[in-house]
Amino acid sequence: QKEVEQNSGPLSVPEGAIASLNCTYSDRGSQSFFWYRQYSGKSPELIMSIYSNGDKEDGRFTAQLNKASQYVSLLIRDSQPSDSATYLCAVRESSASKIIFGSGTRLSIRP
Amino acid sequence: KAGVTQTPRYLIKTRGQQVTLSCSPISGHRSVSWYQQTPGQGLQFLFEYFSETQRNKGNFPGRFSGRQFSNSRSEMNVSTLELGDSALYLCASSETGIGHYGYTFGSGTRLTVV
Numbered sequence: 001q002k003e004v005e006q007n008s009g010p011l012s013v014p015e016g017a018i019a020s021l022n023c024t025y026s027d028r029g030s031q032s033f034f035w036y037r038q039y040s041g042k043s044p045e046l047i048m049s050i051y052s053n054g055d056k057e058d059g060r061f062t063a064q065l066n067k068a069s070q071y072v073s074l075l076i077r078d079s080q081p082s083d084s085a086t087y088l089c090a091v092r093e094s095s096a097s098k099i100i101f102g103s104g105t106r107l108s109i110r111p
Numbered sequence: 112k113a114g115v116t117q118t119p120r121y122l123i124k125t126r127g128q129q130v131t132l133s134c135s136p137i138s139g140h141r142s143v144s145w146y147q148q149t150p151g152q153g154l155q156f157l158f159e160y161f162s163e164t165q166r167n168k169g170n171f172p173g174r175f176s177g178r179q180f181s182n183s184r185s186e187m188n189v190s191t192l193e194l195g196d197s198a199l200y201l202c203a204s205s206e207t208g209i210g211h212y213g214y215t216f217g218s219g220t221r222l223t224v225v
Binding site for chain 1: 142144146153154156159161166167169201208209210211212213214215216217218219
């Protein structure tokens with residue numbers, strides 16, 4: 001059973017600080033990785049995708065990928081209260097086209 | 112461009128009944144995937160359809176089934192409902208469902224089984 005592991009949190013970060021969210025995956029052959037944000041009562045929203053080792057930046061968000069360590073992370077700079085949500089790490093399986101999700105990390109930004 | 116549309120938004124059903132949920136993907140998207148989300152289990156993959164064919168299937172019992180039509184719209188059916196089927200059912204679409212493309216999710220159907 002291929003797995004995606006995340007710390008469930010909650011992770012509490014002061015406003016303006018950097019929030020760091022981590023994820024490990026078991027499928028060594030996976031090539032595509034995603035971060036979704038889900039507000040309470042809403043559906044997941046794709047915020048970042050990454051498929052090459054290293055960093056990918058988009059505004060205040062930076063995704064980091066290390067395939068050798070099977071590790072993906074998401075950094076949120078200058079955290080805002082509106083960033084308070086559950087962040088889901090997702091991985092596309094190497095043997096199939098389906099995307100599997102971690103259980104999510106609940107992030108809380110305190111003013 | 113319209114997003115992924117799921118109907119109905121809310122459903123209440125009785126144990127033993129069956130239910131059909133509908134999903135209209137983003138125009139041009141041919142891959143449709145279904146997920147079940149519960150507080151305890153998170154997002155669990157049900158199945159994926161591409162060009163009217165089931166391409167992937169998750170570890171759910173045969174009571175859960177789906178199909179896709181020629182216009183890429185998809186339905187999922189749950190027969191003989193159980194209390195444990197109460198969940199948020201999410202549909203997600205993608206242009207091809209492979210490679211580096213992620214999914215766009217609909218708003219979901221909240222199913223309550225009583």
